[in-house]
Amino acid sequence: MQVIDWDLAVATGVRLVRPGPQVSREEARQAVLELRRLSRDAEGHVREFTRIDSATPEAATVVDRPGWIRANVEGFRVVLEPLTQKMSNMPAVVGAVGSRITGLEVGAVLAFLASRVLGQYELFLPPDPSGEAPTGRLTLVAPNIVHAERELGVDPRDFRLWVCLHEETHRVQFTGVPWLREYVRGQMTEFLLASEMDLTTLLERLRAASDAVADAFRGGEGNLIEAIQTPEQKAVLDRVTAVMTLVEGHGDYVMDAVGPSVVPSVAEIRAKFQRRREGGSRMDQLVRRLLGIELKMKQYAEGSHFVRTVVDEAGMESFNKVWTSPETLPDRAEIADPHAWMSRVLASA
Structure with a gap:
């Protein structure tokens, strides 16, 4: 049974997404x-700076907005497979109706995001013809990068390399740290399997989602991700949030630290881009809050501060002990207090 009508999600997203800039x-x-070309250049800069030995990559996959939607649906299908199996015993009519509703909702969300995402490292891809799961794929959304560089009024070559530095950092992380991909996947699977599927619980989750929407309209901090989770999922989500804050912050730190030597206008780009992140219409800010995008913006800042503090005080080699095992990852409290992580991990090394 399908949790989401994926074909409908793609069709909805492609129909609703705004066209890209005129070129x-x-x-x-x-x-x-x-x-x-710049994605390959960036990979070399990132490997040298981070001192993480990763596999030599293929060139980035460059897509338009509909292509990004289709690629993400492929990834969602892989990630949500455990939940699909768990829901296989639900009545067929409930599944049919529910999958179409969620298909429409997912398509609408993807349409919103498809005009904003500059790039991403796709961790979860369908198996290739031999049955092997690819390690990942770096995807860059060309229309959004062109739109952003025009909107910001920055040097196109510098901006494109700056974006590639961030996204290539993720590829280096997940190809150079052998256990990291499966750790993230395992946490996400645990999160999904902690879902409660009985009707009473689902109604409670719907009421919580409605409360989150109302809170967001009032200017509160409510978001749908936190509203619909079960108590069991909260502990898992805390671990997922901690590791994603680390990898996103590491990406932000690297793009700015490497930037001055290879991106002459990096200071101007960062200042303008930060203002862009914080801007947008009231409705845009509302949707970002509901979808947890505002939380992701905080992750960039908190994670970057964690990395910068550890590298400045202990050096890159000591920071890289974070990639030793799941046990050396910081938790959410340590992300906020880098010295606590240093005391726990570096002092015992």
Whole structure:
């Protein structure tokens, strides 16, 4: 049984997504070629700076907005497979109706995000024809990068390399730290399997979601992700949040630390981009809050501060002990207090 009607999600997302910026065919071709080249350049800079030995990558996959939607649906199907299996005993009519509703909802969310995401490292992909699961794929959304650089009024080459530095850091993390991908996947599977599927609980989750929406409209901090989780899921979500804050903050730290040597206008780009992150209409801010995007913005800041503090005080080699095992990852409290992590992990090393 399908939890989500994926075909409907794709169709809805592609229908609703806004068109990208106006560019000529030659401008589009040049942007794609440059992004692929800069992604390879960025990977070398990131490996040298982080001192993480990762596999030599393929060039980034460059997509348009509908292509990003289709790629993410592929990943969602892989991630949500455990939940699909868990719900296999639900009545068929409930599944059919519910999957179409969630398909429409997922499509609408993807349409919103597809005009904003600059790039991502896709951790979870369908198996290849041999049955092997790919290690991951770096994807860059060319229309959004072009739109952002125009909107910010920054040097296109510098901005494109700056974006590639962040996304390539994620590829280096997940290909250079052998256990990290499966750790994240295991946590996400545990989170999904902690879902409660009985009707009473589902109604309670719906009421909590409605309360979160109302709170967001009033300017509160409510978001749907936290509203619909069970108590068992909260502990798992805390671990997922901690590791994602680390990897996102590490990406932000690296893109700015490497930037001055290879991106001449990095200071201007960072200042303008930060203002862009914090801006948007009231409705845009509302949707970002509901979807947990505002939480992700905090993750960038908190994670970057954690990495910067440890590297500045203990050096890159000591910071890289964070990648030793799941036990050396910081928890959420240690992300906020880097010295607590240093006392626990570095002092015992």
